[in-house]
Amino acid sequence: MTTVFGIPVAVILGQLMLGLVNGSFYALLSLGLAVIFGLMRVVNFAHGAFYTLGAFAALLGLQQLGINYWASLALAPLAVGLVGIAVERLLLRRVAGLDPLYGLLLTFGLALVCEGSLTKVFGATGQSYPVPPALAGAVNLGFMFLPLYRAWVIAVSIVVCFSTWFVIERTRLGATLRAATENAPLVQAFGVNVPLLVAATYGGGVALAALAGVLASPIVLVNSHMGSSLVIVVFAVVVIGGMGSILGSIVSGLALGIVEGFTKVIYPEASNVVIFLVMALVLILRPTGLFGRD
Amino acid sequence: MKLRTLTLATLAALAAAAGGPALAADDVVIGDIDDMSGVYADVMGAAGVEVVKWAAADFGGTVLGRKITVLSADHQNKPDIGAAKFREWADQNGLNLLLGGSNTGVNIAMAKVAAVKKVPIFNIGPGGASLTNEDCTAYSVHYTYDTVALANGTASAIVNAGGKTWFFLTADYAFGTQLQAAASKVVEAHGGKVLGAVRVPLGAADFSSFLLQAQASGAQVLGLSNAGTDFSNSLKAANEFGITKTMKPAALLAFITDIHSLTLQTAQGLYLTDAWYWDLNPETRAFGKRFFEKFGREPTMDQAGAYSATLTYLKAVKAVGSTDSDKVMAELKRTRINDMFTRGGYIRADGAMIHDMYVWQVKTPQESKYPWDYYKLVKKMSGEEAFGPITGLCPLAPAPR
Numbered sequence A: 001m002t003t004v005f006g007i008p009v010a011v012i013l014g015q016l017m018l019g020l021v022n023g024s025f026y027a028l029l030s031l032g033l034a035v036i037f038g039l040m041r042v043v044n045f046a047h048g049a050f051y052t053l054g055a056f057a058a059l060l061g062l063q064q065l066g067i068n069y070w071a072s073l074a075l076a077p078l079a080v081g082l083v084g085i086a087v088e089r090l091l092l093r094r095v096a097g098l099d100p101l102y103g104l105l106l107t108f109g110l111a112l113v114c115e116g117s118l119t120k121v122f123g124a125t126g127q128s129y130p131v132p133p134a135l136a137g138a139v140n141l142g143f144m145f146l147p148l149y150r151a152w153v154i155a156v157s158i159v160v161c162f163s164t165w166f167v168i169e170r171t172r173l174g175a176t177l178r179a180a181t182e183n184a185p186l187v188q189a190f191g192v193n194v195p196l197l198v199a200a201t202y203g204g205g206v207a208l209a210a211l212a213g214v215l216a217s218p219i220v221l222v223n224s225h226m227g228s229s230l231v232i233v234v235f236a237v238v239v240i241g242g243m244g245s246i247l248g249s250i251v252s253g254l255a256l257g258i259v260e261g262f263t264k265v266i267y268p269e270a271s272n273v274v275i276f277l278v279m280a281l282v283l284i285l286r287p288t289g290l291f292g293r294d
Numbered sequence B: 001m002k003l004r005t006l007t008l009a010t011l012a013a014l015a016a017a018a019g020g021p022a023l024a025a026d027d028v029v030i031g032d033i034d035d036m037s038g039v040y041a042d043v044m045g046a047a048g049v050e051v052v053k054w055a056a057a058d059f060g061g062t063v064l065g066r067k068i069t070v071l072s073a074d075h076q077n078k079p080d081i082g083a084a085k086f087r088e089w090a091d092q093n094g095l096n097l098l099l100g101g102s103n104t105g106v107n108i109a110m111a112k113v114a115a116v117k118k119v120p121i122f123n124i125g126p127g128g129a130s131l132t133n134e135d136c137t138a139y140s141v142h143y144t145y146d147t148v149a150l151a152n153g154t155a156s157a158i159v160n161a162g163g164k165t166w167f168f169l170t171a172d173y174a175f176g177t178q179l180q181a182a183a184s185k186v187v188e189a190h191g192g193k194v195l196g197a198v199r200v201p202l203g204a205a206d207f208s209s210f211l212l213q214a215q216a217s218g219a220q221v222l223g224l225s226n227a228g229t230d231f232s233n234s235l236k237a238a239n240e241f242g243i244t245k246t247m248k249p250a251a252l253l254a255f256i257t258d259i260h261s262l263t264l265q266t267a268q269g270l271y272l273t274d275a276w277y278w279d280l281n282p283e284t285r286a287f288g289k290r291f292f293e294k295f296g297r298e299p300t301m302d303q304a305g306a307y308s309a310t311l312t313y314l315k316a317v318k319a320v321g322s323t324d325s326d327k328v329m330a331e332l333k334r335t336r337i338n339d340m341f342t343r344g345g346y347i348r349a350d351g352a353m354i355h356d357m358y359v360w361q362v363k364t365p366q367e368s369k370y371p372w373d374y375y376k377l378v379k380k381m382s383g384e385e386a387f388g389p390i391t392g393l394c395p396l397a398p399a400p401r
Helices: A009-040 A047-065 A069-095 A100-122 A148-170 A172-182 A184-189 A194-216 A226-241 A246-266 A274-285 B002-018 B045-058 B079-092 B104-117 B147-160 B174-189 B208-216 B228-240 B256-267 B282-295 B301-320 B325-332 B383-387
Strands: A138-140 A145-147 B028-034 B066-074 B095-100 B121-123 B140-142 B165-171 B193-200 B221-225 B248-251 B271-274 B336-338 B343-347 B357-362 B375-381
Touching: A009 A047, A009 A148, A009 A172, A009 A194, A009 A226, A009 A246, A009 B208, A047 A069, A047 A100, A047 A194, A047 A226, A069 A100, A069 A194, A100 A226, A138 A148, A145 A148, A148 A172, A148 A194, A148 A246, A172 A184, A172 A194, A184 A194, A194 A226, A226 A246, A226 A274, A246 A274, A246 B208, B028 B045, B028 B079, B028 B301, B045 B066, B045 B282, B045 B301, B066 B079, B079 B095, B079 B104, B095 B301, B104 B121, B104 B174, B147 B174, B147 B248, B147 B271, B147 B357, B147 B375, B147 B383, B165 B174, B165 B208, B174 B193, B174 B221, B193 B208, B208 B228, B221 B228, B228 B248, B228 B256, B256 B357, B271 B375, B282 B301, B301 B325, B357 B383, B375 B383
Parallel strands: B028 B066, B028 B095, B095 B121, B121 B140, B165 B193, B165 B221, B221 B248, B248 B271
Antiparallel strands: A138 A145, B271 B357, B336 B343, B357 B375
């Protein structure tokens, strides 16, 4: 068998693939964070909670209302996005313009309340969400046995991430959004409803987190804690990509998934810290992040 | 405005400090410090506290003419919080017995407090056998199960059924590594071979990379030396990646709530070891029914163990006519325990409660006839077989010659 640095090529390709799957989740989640931070300057610590809510929305939709996976893929982010808009209008708006610390504390508190309530109602153990029948089974790639569902996750994530990037960086709507962050009063003077734009931005970022939650639900047990450990990693991804950089969050999300994948083979004990090591290095060498602008 | 906020905050803090049940000076106080909100909260948690209260009420609500009070606190899986709360209750609330844990790391910290404060601690939920070995104290009882019993159950059953080569997926902390060490010993003692192991950080988001490494080892058995969500997510991924087609998964610690979460479709065929199952006999079924009516699920072995432990302690207090810790501990180590949790259980010199353990195999969806009908018996082990001989690592209990 061909080997590179003593590791069989098949193993390397397999880990590359799995890294991409995990990277897809990092990219989707960090994208939402980057959009929210970029346009609102809010460090959204509730992002993990919205991811969890997305998964629970899919689970409860299936159990209580018989909504299947495909419909949940659209409906759950919509529902959670509306919750996000309500949070922005009722709470976050009140701390807009203050020190970012207030927004951080507010969203962190929200995340704790959300996690605690879900534990209280649904317990801590979690529940299984079935893989949709059309995506059950696996393909043999020669070097590994890849479940179809994981391939689907990569595809959805890449399409959604680049569509979001396109909307923000290449369309008129995106240009207005970016202008509103630069100078809100001026944009408002041109007749643009800036508060609505901000609420929609937060709702959109939150909906991305919920979408990641729906995508994750057939892979992991749906439980109240699923978002809390992930959100820290995703923050590191955003910092590495450059706070607020859309493209940075997508590329670094995917890349760090792969870095983490290889660490799991070379030195598994470090797989939960490797991303933070990369973050420290990036902060030393390029404090604005890989794609950040000064 | 600022002053008013400050006043309110101070008042709130005072109210919180004064909260909790008012204690009469001569109450018999039983405390439970457990994971109430984290990943192990369903294994014991708030339902476990309720069960302790049931035991106190079933005993009559009083012992030696003194009212029995139950306190509870959340250790958040942090050893310092657990130890500090234990110390506070011992100093200020006249604590007579501490139950709980559900986390070996927290229980090791609390055992040190038990030794200093001379308050008995019944370890209900933690697995680490070090609690009756290098971390033992004169006031410790390890009640429900330990890593040695789990390994003796599951690992020996699988090796004897032909699973000779093993690869471990191990949670990278005290519990996971102790469990792996115990299981490896059993595998080798029965003529099997450990081909490798991978240490997985606690709470990993994805297990597939580790599972592919396990598969690449060519081992016949996938030893899951982890618990809770980590166990469930690793087994789920093993199914998804088709690893369970070539490797036989072995759950070194699985609670019935985990199997319920995973569903029989995913968990079928799995071997596991448990101290107690709701569907064992009329008494266990009665307890299961009572629990189900209140919580909508069947109890775990920890919850059954907590009920039994509370009764065992109260019976000993009644027998010696005192809550003096040394007298009660002496009585506890003299008597046999007979209730719905165990028949003829006894507490050994090192603090291990020796009782029967059961090796189960999870039923297929076709075999399961009614709700929560999940296990079929593979083997019943005597307490001596399950917990093994005294090792001599605990100074209270020299190894037999």
